[in-house]
Amino acid sequence: MEPPRRRVVSPCMRMFLVALVLLAGCHRSSTPLPAPVPDTPPPVSVPSFVDLQVELPPEPDEPPEPLDPCEGLDRVVVTAPNIELQCKDEHRSCDGTVIFSLRNCTESTVEFVEMQIRQGPGTLTFTPAESSVAPGAVWTKDYDVSRRGTHSVVAMLREGEELVSTDPVELRIDNPAREAALKACEACNGRWDTRGLLRTEGCNCSTTDAGKECRDGDDCESACMFDRFEVVRPGSRTCDADGSCVVQRELGRPVGRCSGSAMNFGCRARIQPGASTDPPVTLPWRAPVLCVE
Numbered sequence: 001m002e003p004p005r006r007r008v009v010s011p012c013m014r015m016f017l018v019a020l021v022l023l024a025g026c027h028r029s030s031t032p033l034p035a036p037v038p039d040t041p042p043p044v045s046v047p048s049f050v051d052l053q054v055e056l057p058p059e060p061d062e063p064p065e066p067l068d069p070c071e072g073l074d075r076v077v078v079t080a081p082n083i084e085l086q087c088k089d090e091h092r093s094c095d096g097t098v099i100f101s102l103r104n105c106t107e108s109t110v111e112f113v114e115m116q117i118r119q120g121p122g123t124l125t126f127t128p129a130e131s132s133v134a135p136g137a138v139w140t141k142d143y144d145v146s147r148r149g150t151h152s153v154v155a156m157l158r159e160g161e162e163l164v165s166t167d168p169v170e171l172r173i174d175n176p177a178r179e180a181a182l183k184a185c186e187a188c189n190g191r192w193d194t195r196g197l198l199r200t201e202g203c204n205c206s207t208t209d210a211g212k213e214c215r216d217g218d219d220c221e222s223a224c225m226f227d228r229f230e231v232v233r234p235g236s237r238t239c240d241a242d243g244s245c246v247v248q249r250e251l252g253r254p255v256g257r258c259s260g261s262a263m264n265f266g267c268r269a270r271i272q273p274g275a276s277t278d279p280p281v282t283l284p285w286r287a288p289v290l291c292v293e
Helices: 011-025 176-187
Strands: 076-079 086-089 092-104 110-119 122-126 138-145 149-159 162-165 169-174 191-195 200-204 224-233 236-239 245-248 251-258 266-271 289-292
Touching: 076 149, 092 110, 092 169, 092 200, 110 138, 176 191, 176 200, 251 266
Parallel strands: none
Antiparallel strands: 076 092, 086 092, 092 138, 110 122, 110 149, 149 162, 149 169, 191 200, 224 251, 224 266, 236 245, 266 289
């Protein structure tokens, strides 16, 4: 039996077959191929400006550099800051604290003798426990006050055998509540003075019904001050034939005038509230006296 024969392909035929395969692969198809879709990343949610809350680190608390109270000075400096009194009873029962100080801004130790607070002919003196004040050192003194006023503050220093004083510093102690009370007193046409046993300073406002006739304490803005008695039943005397007599005394009601002031000090006869409903009194009668101090 003969072995099978092998088909021999010539080189030319081989090149022809390769060309045919290439032409078949480059043939354009009638159905268009879909365009490739690029890889699109998913949408990113961007927060609004309202949502963006960024906390910045807190700034360090750096206290300002303290000012040098002796900068540009070469002398002893006295200070006495003005104050305003605080009151518990309107413009009365007031108090406050004054802080005096002496600072040595010289380059040598000074001998401090005393601090003087002057007002008119009076002088209040404070003596330091230690008289020597070193360069840059300060002496302070707290003092409680209760009255308004303007004072002159000086320090007495010893230089050798002589006493010298610093330049005077004005100290003003104000009472704002009193100033407001004075304006209110002016608005009510009042009189500002000191009255009563306690010598209390205040305003006595004027009334708008001063001098009006009144028969009851409630008839007036302030007080009904007694003026006279008005007779409501005259007195009479009736006698019988046998000589016996019956005497009826006259009856009356108090009548007064409205006070011209809101406050009435001293001991004065007044008509009390509700007096108009009281029964008449037998005359002569003494009106009740009320003392106000």
